[in-house]
Amino acid sequence: MATCIYLTHPNVDIDPAIPVASWDLSDEGITRMKAGLRQPWLLSVDHVITSSEKKAIETGRIIANHLGVECWSEAGLQENDRSSTGYLPEEEFEEVANEFFARPAVNIRGWERALDAQTRIVSAIKGALAKLPDDEAVLFAGHGGVGSLLRCHLTNTGISREYDQYAGGGCYFFFDSADLTAKRASVKATEWRRIEDLESELAG
Structure with missing residues (x-):
């Protein structure tokens, strides 16, 4: 049973043109992120796996370079697909995100459905862990939306924004690989x- 950490990328440079x-x-x-390198539990991390998005890769590399471990990306770990709208001003984004979590079976303004994004992130993490020894600690560097959906899955609770991360990102939680199924x-x-x-230590 692997000990896992899911970490979201912290603050980004917002550029509507990109x-x-x-x-x-x-x-x-x-x-x-550099302040977070003081975390004692980081020394237990054996592998760093990121989503394919640039900000998640940058997040993972800061940790991997500090630890001297390999960092690579896996398909399926990216944020929920919002390409139908692209960048949205903060107030509008929050309104759409609220609806995304409140109506998980619906394509809100063309966004990937929350149910589909949840299935994807769980499947991607299971697939990544299947390639690694089951007694090693893995840090996944990803995103707040799918990370919250993962948390709902692990706790067997309905999809809700109640389980979302703090504003600004750069948040993490621990989980056991067994709970992906259990x-x-x-x-x-x-x-x-x-x-x-x-x-002070890895959560049990």
């Missing part, structure tokens, strides 16, 4: 934590 998947981490995001993780055990807020 596709969202190609956005970079901002200076603030990089600073937060779906018995507790909500408390999978609580989001900010990367810069120090934790």
Whole structure:
């Protein structure tokens, strides 16, 4: 049974002229990630796997370079597909995101359905873990939307934005690989934590 950490990318440079998947981490995001390198539990990480989006790759590489471990991307770990709308101003984005979580079986304004995004992220993580020894710790660097959907799956709760990360991203939670199938993780055990807020050890 692998111990896993799901980490979302922190703050990004928002540029409406650039596709969202190609956005970079901002200076603030990089600073937060560097502060997070003090996390004692990072020393237990054996593998770093990221989504294919640039900001997630940058997040994973900061950790992998610090630890001296390999970092690679896996298909299926990207954020929910929002290409139908592209960039949206913050207030409008929040309204659409609220509806995305509230109506998971519906394509909200052409976005990938929450149910489909949840199935995809769970399948991608299962596939990635199947390639690795089952007693090693894996950090997945990804995104807040699908990370929240993953958390709902692990705890066997209905899809709800109640389980979303803190504003600004750069949040993580621990989970056991067995709960990808058993779906018995507790909500408390999978609580989001900010990367810069120090934790003493890996959660059980």
